[in-house]
Every structure is written in C-alpha cells, then in structure tokens.
C-alpha cells in the first residue's frame with residue numbers, strides 16, 4: 001500500500017515535469033533554495049550574537065542577516081506564483097487529456113458504465129476544489145511542506161557542528177513526528193465518502209438555484225425538503241472532517257512527547273556545555289535556534305496536499321488507461337471501407353439482437369428490416385419497444401450483440417466510421433440545445449449564412465432572424481426559445497447537414513413539440529427537403545407517420561408489421577388499431593374545441 005502511494009506521488013512529480021519542464025525545474029530550485037535559507041539565517045544570527053559578545057565588527061554578520069532576510073521575503077511570493085502557474089498548466093493539460101480520453105471512444109457504452117462514470121467523475125472533479133484545493137493552490141501547500149521538510153533537515157545538519165549525535169536526535173525526532181502525523185491524511189481514506197456527500201450536496205444546491213428545476217421545486221413544494229437535504233449532506237461533511245480531526249489526537253500526543261524528550265535531552269546538553277564554557281554565546285544561540293527550527297511539529301500538510309494532488313492526477317491517468325483498454329470503450333471500432341454515396345441500394349437489418357451493456361433482456365430480438373435507399377420509413381410502437389435503439393445502432397453508437405446491419409451488402413462495422421457518420425444526420429428526442437449563437441446551433445462546425453437561413457426557413461423557423469444571437473438567456477443579449485422553436489432549430493441542423501451531403505436522415509420524434517398545424521406544415525417541407533435521402537422517422541403522431549413511404553411496427557424487439565399506410569390499414573392489425581385510436585381522440589378533441597368556441 002505504502003509502495004503504491006509512493007508510486008502515485010512519483011507519478012504526480014513526473015507529470016509536473018512532463019507538463020512543463022522549465023517551470024518545474026524553477027519550482028524545485030526555489031524549494032531547495034527556500035529550504036536552506038532558514039539554516040543560513042540561524043547561522044547569521046549566531047555569528048552576530050558571537051560578534052557582539054566578542055566585540056568584533058558587526059557589519060559582515062549584519063549584512064548576511066539582511067541578505068538572507070530579503071531573500072526569504074522575496075522568494076516566497078515568487079515561489080507561490082511559479083507554483084500556481086505550474087498548477088494551472090498541469091491542470092489544463094490534464095483536462096485536455098481527460099476530454100480526449102472520454103471523447104475518443106466511438107460508442108456510448110463507456111459513458112454509461114457505472115464504474116467508468118465514477119472514474120470519470122473523480123477525474124473531472126479533481127480540480128474543482130470539492131475534496132481539496134484545486135491544483136494551482138495545492139502547489140503552494142506542497143511547496144510549503146517540502147520547504148519545511150528541507151528547512152528542518154538543513155537546520156538539523158547545522159547541529160552536526162555541535163555534536164555528531166545532535167542532528168540524529170533532533171532530526172530523527174522531527175522526522176518521526178512526520179511519520180506519526182501522517183494520519184492527518186486520513187482525509188484521504190474518506191475521499192469516497194466525502195465525494196459522495198459532496199456530490200449529493202452539490203446536486204441539492206443546483207436543484208435549488210438552477211432555473212430549469214425551479215418550476216417543479218416550487219410547484220411540488222419541494223423547497224424545504226431540498227434545504228433539509230442540503231443541510232444534512234453538509235452536516236455529513238462536517239462530521240467526516242471532525243472525525244478526521246479527532247483521529248489526529250493520539251498521534252499528536254505521541255509527537256509532542258517525542259519532541260519534548262529529544263528537545264529536553266538536547267537543551268540539557270547545550271545548557272551544560274554553555275555553563276562550562278565549552279561553547280561561546282554565538283554558538284549557543286546558533287545551535288538553539290537550529291534545534292528549534294528542526295523541531296517544529298509537522299502537521300501533515302505535505303502529506304495531505306500531495307496525496308490529494310496525486311489522487312487527482314492518478315484519476316485522470318486511470319481514465320486514460322480505462323478508455324484505451326476497457327471492453328466498453330472499445331465496443332465500437334471503425335472499419336476501413338469509405339461510405340461515400342452509401343446507401344445506393346438498401347440498408348438491411350439481418351436478425352439483429354441487441355441488449356444494452358449490463359442488461360440481460362434484449363431490446364431488439366432477431367429484428368429483420370430492409371430500408372430501400374432513397375425511401376422514407378416510419379417506425380412506430382409502444383414506449384420502450386426499441387425504436388430509438390434501432391436508430392442508435394444505425395448510427396453505430398452501439399453494435400448489435402448478434403446479427404448484422406448491412407449497407408449495400410457491406411457490414412456496417414466494416415465502414416469507416418467518420419465517413420459513415422458524415423452520411424448520417426439525426427435529430428434525437430433529447431437533442432442538444434447548444435449555448436451558442438443561432439447560426440452555430442444550426443451548423444456547429446461553421447456555416448454559410450445563406451444556407452443556415454434556408455435551413456431555418458424550411459424548418460419553419462424563419463421568424464428567428466438574428467443568427468448571431470446566443471440561444472441562452474445566461475449571456476449578455478442572449479435569449480431562450482420555446483420548446484417548439486428549439487425543435488425547429490434542431491430540425492434546421494439536420495436539414496443543413498442534408499444540404500452538405502448527408503444522405504441518411506434519422507428523425508426521432510422530430511415534431512413532438514410542434515403544434516398540430518405547424519407539425520403538418522413543417523413535416524411536409526422536411527420531407528420535400530430530404531427527398532432522395534434514406535429517411536427513418538420515429539413518431540407517435542400518426543398524422544406524421546402516414547406520410548412516410550413505408551411504416552413498420554416494432555413490438556418486443558421485432559418488426560411485426562411492415563407496409564404503406566394504406567396496406568397496413570387494410571391489414572387491420574396493430575397499426576390500424578393505434579391509428580384509429582388516435583384519430584378518434586383527435587376528432588373528439590376537435591369537436592370539444594369547436595363546441596367551446
């Protein structure tokens with residue numbers, strides 16, 4: 001365990017070095033320099049007192065004291081600045097590495113695995129000051145602790161001029177207090193618990209102050225429940241800290257006893273030699289100051305700061321390792337065949353079975369489905385039937401457990417993933433509302449203004465004209481949109497991609513938030529704009545669904561009906577039943593509205 005810990009700390013120092021060699025070298029040099037300065041000061045003061053006692057010139061010792069004193073004053077702020085810069089630099093580098101590690105795997109499974117998510121959270125939080133100071137501040141604590149350690153040892157070395165055993169006695173006692181008080185890194189052992197309590201407290205806090213949650217919190221009267229929850233988590237944190245403090249009591253007692261005994265022995269000997277005249281006044285004061293300097297109680301600050309910083313770095317490196325080797329992170333691997341112009345003939349699901357990682361029951365269970373290129377297919381089915389899962393497989397966010405998805409006869413796994421994804425454009429149910437300008441929401445990778453305006457027009461969002469306006473009220477001159485307006489913007493994103501060459505369009509509940517009139521109008525335009533594309537539409541709105549060339553009904557992971565609207569109505573199965581149910585409801589509502597009018 002101790003070996004492992006030591007290794008983590010070495011990894012930390014190695015990471016500093018690799019992140020910025022020059023700053024790290026200056027940081028270490030200043031630690032050494034600052035560490036020996038107190039010993040220099042002690043010697044200078046001793047020589048001054050000796051000179052006063054002898055009546056010899058005071059200029060040289062006074063100058064020495066002045067120089068050492070000024071150096072001590074100047075190097076501390078300089079060192080803090082260097083440490084803070086280095087900390088920020090390392091933290092930036094680690095964040096970059098973390099984003100690359102989490103973003104590189106092609107699939108989604110690594111972001112849904114609980115263990116990986118815990119690792120990612122620990123790595124993400126390492127510099128947020130949640131369980132310890134952020135790195136740019138830790139560097140100051142670490143440097144302070146190292147300086148203290150070197151200063152103690154350097155002053156113990158000065159005692160060698162008095163007696164060979166003095167550095168061993170005083171330095172040994174001082175080192176043993178470090179060892180005894182390493183318990184203060186008990187905080188370390190609590191990190192899991194602390195992290196958990198901190199996370200819960202933070203979540204309650206966010207629920208209380210974030211505006212999206214504010215509606216429900218007020219409406220359901222959850223405000224005082226939330227306050228209690230927050231207070232209770234904070235109490236847990238205080239208790240954990242209190243527990244840590246109490247753990248220090250016993251070793252603290254031992255450390256004080258060790259220092260008292262060693263100090264007592266040393267000063268008894270020093271007093272005896274001073275009284276007998278074996279050493280002069282200057283030497284007495286030098287050795288006395290040096291002994292005091294080497295006997296300060298170690299408070300474990302170095303251990304604490306170093307192990308927290310080393311933990312953070314280790315967490316990021318662990319994520320990198322996991323992401324490059326775990327089965328989840330490597331579950332989707334790109335093939336080599338270019339996908340340009342595909343599909344030219346068809347997309348075919350062949351006996352596809354799929355279960356989400358860690359789930360035993362399959363969501364898709366031997367599903368067979370052919371989608372002719374250039375046609376539109378609507379997928380319907382009850383909640384949880386597996387419709388979104390089907391399109392996620394088509395986007396290769398996951399791979400089937402068994403069976404294949406073929407594009408023009410080539411297994412999707414053999415296609416180059418980047419070029420396949422360039423062929424696909426999708427709007428998912430939980431599409432992203434980017435806190436970016438309207439233009440960047442439509443074309444996040446940079447856009448031709450005219451094409452963005454066209455896409456917005458087709459998506460029924462022509463009224464949104466200020467393309468540079470940020471779509472979030474959290475920014476100056478920013479604005480927010482209604483649910484339906486956001487959906488139109490997300491549709492415009494798909495249409496823009498189609499204009500840029502995407503040939504497969506996935507629309508997962510694209511009009512769920514549009515009003516009935518807007519829905520029909522927008523959907524007609526979207527169909528027109530995506531004519532020639534292979535379109536997969538998922539919707540619970542049959543007025544939208546019926547416009548597709550073909551419709552398939554998915555039930556318990558299989559296709560149970562497939563055909564055009566008219567064919568399925570003639571078939572008289574699930575589709576017909578669901579369609580009529582919705583039509584009857586809609587007519588009843590319309591009648592009600594007419595009567596009320």
Ligand SMILES: Nc1ncnc2c1ncn2[C@@H]1O[C@H](COP(=O)(O)OP(=O)(O)OP(=O)(O)O)[C@@H](O)[C@H]1O
Pocket residue numbers: 112356359363381382383384385386387388389390
């Ligand atoms: N990331 C996931 N991890 C584990 N299970 C999941 C995940 N996503 C979906 N599921 C499960 O897979 C099943 C199918 O979900 P899917 O989203 O494909 O259904 P759907 O037909 O699109 O439903 P809806 O009409 O409600 O959107 C559900 O039981 C769901 O709980």
